[in-house]
Amino acid sequence: MAARIFGSGIKRREDPRLLTGQAKYTDDLALPRMAHLAVVRSPYAHAKIKSIRTKKASQMLGVLGVFTGKDMVEAGFRPIPCAWVVPNSETKTPPYPPIATDVVRYVGNAVAIVVGTDRYRARDAADAVEVDYEPLSVVVDAFKATQEGAPQLHADVPKNICFHWKVSGGDVEAAFKSADVVVKERIVNQRLIPNAMEPRAALAQYAPATGKVTLWATTQNPHIARFLLSLDTGTPEHKIRVIAPEVGGGFGSKIPHYPEDSMVIFAAKRLNVPVKWTETRSENYRGTIHGRDHLQEVELAAKKDGKIVGLRGKVWANLGAYLSTASTGIPTILHGLMLSGVYDIANIHEDVWGVFTNTTPVDAYRGAGRPEATFLVERLVDMLAAKLKRDPAELRKKNFIPPFEDGHTVATGIVYDTGNYAGAFEKALKIADYTGLRKKQAEKRNKEEYLGIGISTYAEICGLGPSQVAGAVGFGGGLWESAIVRFHPSGKVQVFVGISPHGQGEETTFAQIVASELGVSVDDVEILHGDTDQTPMGWGTYGSRSTAVGSGALMGAIGKIKEKAKTLTAHLLEAAAEDIDYADGKFFVRGSPEKAKTIQDMALMANVAWNMPKDLEPGLEASAFFDPPNFVYPFGAHIAVVAVDAETGEVRLERYIAVDDCGKVINPMIVEGQIHGGIVQGIGQALWERAVYDESGQLLTGSMTDYAVPKADFFPNFELAMTETPTKVNPLGVKGIGETGTIASTPAVYNAVLDALSPLGVKTIDMPLTPERVWRAIREARR
Amino acid sequence: MNHSVSITVNGVSHRDEVEPRLLLVHYVRETLGLTGTKVGCDTGQCGACTVLMDGQAVKACMVLAVQADGSQLTTIEGLAENGKLHPLQEAFWEKHGLQCGYCTPGMILTACHLLERNPNPTEAQIRHGLEGNLCRCTGYQNIVAAVKEAGKRMRA
Amino acid sequence: MYPAEFEYFRVKTLAEAAQLLRKHKGSHLLAGGHSLLPAMKLRVSQPKSLIDIGGLRGLSGIQAKGKTLVVGAMTTHAAVASSPIVAKSCPLLAETASQIGDIQVRNRGTIGGSLAHADPAADYPTAILALNATIVVRSAKGERKIPAERFFLDLFTTALKPGEILTSVVVPAYAKRTGGAYVKHRHPASSYAVVGVAALVELSDGVCKRVSLAVGGAGATPVRASEAEATLAGRKPDAESLEAAGAKAASAVADPLSDTYASGEYRLHLATVLAKRALTQAVARAKG
Helix, strand or coil: CCCCCCCCCCCCCCHHHHHCCCCCEHHHCCCCCCEEEEEEECCCCCEEEEEEECHHHHCCCCEEEEEEHHHHHHCCCCCCCCCECCCCCCCCCCCCCCCCCCEECCCCCEEEEEEECCHHHHHHHHHCCEEEEEECCCCCCHHHHCCCCCCCCCCCCHHHEEEEEEEEECCHHHHHHHCCEEEEEEEEECCECCCCCCCCEEEEEEECCCCEEEEEECCCCHHHHHHHHHHHCCCCHHHEEEECCECCCCCCCCCCCCHHHHHHHHHHHHHCCCEEEECCHHHHHHHCCEECCEEEEEEEEECCCCCEEEEEEEEEEEEECCCCCCHHHCCCHHHHCCCCCCECCCCEEEEEEEEECCCCCECCCCCCCHHHHHHHHHHHHHHHHHHHCCCHHHHHHHHECCCECCCEECCCCCEECCECHHHHHHHHHHHHCHHHHHHHHHHHHHCCCEEEEEEEEEECCECCCCHHHHHHCCECCCCCEEEEEEECCCCCEEEEECCCCCCCCHHHHHHHHHHHHHCCCHHHEEEECCECCCCCCCCCCCCCCHHHHHHHHHHHHHHHHHHHHHHHHHHHHCCCHHHEEEECCEEEECCCHHHCEEHHHHHHHHHHCCCCCCCCCCCEEEEEEECCCCCECCEEEEEEEEEECCCCCCEEEEEEEEEEECECCCCHHHHHHHHHHHHHHHHHHHHCCCCCECCCCCECCCCCCCCCCCCHHHCCCCEEEECCCCCCCCCCCECCCCCHHHHHHHHHHHHHHHHHHHHHCCCCCCCCCCHHHHHHHHHHHHC | CCEEEEEEECCEEEEEEECCCCEHHHHHHHHCCCCCCCCCCCCCCCCCCEEEECCEEEEHHHCEHHHHCCCEEECHHHCCECCECCHHHHHHHHCCCCCCCCCHHHHHHHHHHHHHHCCCCCHHHHHHHCCCCCCCCCCCHHHHHHHHHHHHHHHC | CCCCCCEEEECCCHHHHHHHHHHCCCEEEECCCCCHHHHHHCCCCCCCEEEECCCCCCCCCEEEECCEEEEECCCEHHHHHHCHHHHHHCHHHHHHHHCCCCHHHHHHCEHHHHHHHCCCCCCHHHHHHHCCCEEEEEECCEEEEEEHHHCEEECCEECCCCCCEEEEEEEECCCCCEEEEEEEEECCCCCCEEEEEEEEEEEECCEEEEEEEEEECCCCCCEECHHHHHHHCCCCCCHHHHHHHHHHHHHHCCCCCCCCCCCHHHHHHHHHHHHHHHHHHHHHHHHC
């Protein structure tokens, strides 16, 4: 192959259909006789349902049916399963009915559904369903929910404590006793609303004659959806086909199995027409999972020379009203195990309580547990630097885990794969001109102008993951991946994968891998995903796993293809298989490259099978499954430069430098895009985003009019650079990059603002750092 | 009571009976089946529904179909001519200005409006001009680069 | 997301509109629709009928008339923002219009709609107040002229009587050596004015001959900051006098609004800072 395809920023294969409006997302789909489902939702955060009167609604124009939770129970629909129950944490799993029958527990909780001939009429009829509620007292704060007097949401969950999980390493008591200095902080890692631009939707079609249910849905993981639906809809797994059409972003919010998936299947079966549900953005804000929402009390212990000796903390994680699919694993496994960050911290302990409150369920949102870990670590390190009057960059360097290539075990017990934290950091400091920035900062301070420099050095755990570990930590599925590589007689290739990308670009990068490994043209390869009838079992796209794990399966299948092609070549050239070499899509006897067979030749020969060696089956197709031996741990260093307007509290981003390491890079353009997007979401948390409930459980930030999704003119261009420290966990040496930007950027910007304000005596501000909060902090400090 | 509307979309004239409350975006997506234009919110911030109405970028979720009677619309489906991509579509492709693609039609049409009036915008002007279009995937940087690149090609 | 049902009338004349408004109880005019439709989509507003004046001739356009600008009620924000006539005679109006919403909103939103809706967080009302504009309304009884200072009564409440339709806004053109500025703290989600300050300064012999300062977004209606104006009027504009004037800007806001984004206290503070900045810019432009 002339040009190197692996490592090339080629244009994406996904784009032509997306750019021209030809791509079909779930709400774009229409089937003959399709009806629309509207959900009647509770306006109360906590209430008993006294009665539901549906007669008026059912007689309205265009209404096919009005149903309640009871109807679904009678039809054999069971509560939504929780697919992750972390062991050794006394986890309680109260039921989550798809439609509430007796009690509603959050504003947005479904109480009835209406199916109508068009979406406007369905909404009219939904508004005509009359529900009598008996309001109960409400609690929205996780800590308060564990206290005396708080209403209990679920019968068997006293103090609303769903679980108590701990992680421990070393001897944290001793460490803190021996410390010269301790810094403490109370952190609110605030609740966020994921806001994927495409609202959720689900379209179900039922064929009574075959008993087959087809569900098109905005899911990040069609196979998991199929599996869970087989458990709660009374439909056997082989009779369910889940298709993820084009999906408009997920960020974790489209991982869960939601009540509406069951509702449309129920309605389709009951009414014998296809039924589609599409959420409005207002419904999305209440009915689609939220992210983060931790209250953390944390402390860091160190020696006076700056060496960190211990970290401990207590976390109250708000889970919302019910357990969503992966809720319990996010603030525990994906969070607590990463408390070492990039530092050599020998003694760590964290207690995490997962708590139910009358709010929207909380589950994975970009970073899922790791932003909550990285933020607290990077914040404590900066506080330590301030206390010791040391430069925060120098303090970090002193505590980095030294570079390693063959695994490094941290105090929490996990084994990082490869890392060179100092390397990434030095690069970032150089690009930022850190010394120059500190000089500029000092000059500006003399003029009462406040420039801030914020650092965030991170490592994170992704590429989910080793299935044995998944089982050990209570995840209800596997985390391996699959790929089928199929050569057609004409030499073109189709690849079927178990991942389910929705913007991450694997249709392109996986084609690049095939092209690079087998010498076919990238244009001759098609990557197919998202249809459970078409693709092998897999676990979907989230946790930055698609490339790290999916490529392992792809390489496995490619390896088998190569082996088979070699064997067939040997047979056709009358040579021994071990004398066959491969290069650039050609198979030849070593030393005679001019007598080569192309992979296309082999595809044809294998498919027509006119002359096959004994014991070699026809066809040139291979399937492989890859179960990674470990997670992967991308890392990096981000530096944010901000200017604070001390009069108004406004924060302006001046520069943002990101040095990241995701191991080998298949397509640098796609990698950069993931980093850009991640950074913006993380800065969103630092400066603008927060889901706010009032005491009665009403979501005050109830629409995009109040919840600030970041806009284009909030940002400068980001300055990106990479280092490359391959992993040994998978054949290509690739790590994940989808969430690193979000994980790193929140503390980078936060630290920058606090750095800007330090001469004014400001020590802490709760996120998001809105202008008012910054202004108040300055005012308080001046008193 | 239904009202008759005559609207030309991507050069094709249509006449339909619609309910007054039918939003223009639903008229385009469901009555006409042109699903390239998207719905992303219900309060008018996200811009995924942006179309060109008589040459101006408007949010089709904030216009009733009846208000568009007699107008000319361009949707994303109408940008490419005879299979040849519009410079904006080419530039977005080249600069990786999209990931999930959901905000892309609206983003491109607003950019179209912008470039037709300001053929050589600065980065700040592009960022400012895209205030009414939200993207959650790209972080905007490549979108800005794409619009700049498209401007260059359109001026050539 | 889906409005409730309503009756719809598309009118060709003002008289037709006025007549339908009278005839149909619970009816509403539909201009640009960018305040009305969001409310209808959330079903917080459910008018029984809509009277679409989008097709009315003669209600949009900008004309210079002597020492005034007459802006038709249906003139879009985009048209005002890009009008050479406005840029020449009353740049403050164009600057304000250019900061409303985003490109798409400015292509549909109208000055008449914005003023009649009287959202406390809107931009135009503040500028109109500072400019001492006159709002012209028409009804079956004839025409009425309402000075801006008597137009905004309360949250979403104006001096418009039932059956009256806002037809134009008459804005005084700048006097010589006048500079204006509209400075706003934009809500990061909605882009509305958390606080918006419009300042107009006329200089004469190095001294502020006339000062007009309006503060919007902070209270139920925009208000003239007369104390602040008095502080600066007759004085030489320098850092000290501008700071002093700014400090008085908040006193005009009796009962500041408070929401999840910004408290009343912060809004009052912003008013003082933005007033100082708006006055400073206005002075610089007057000198320019």
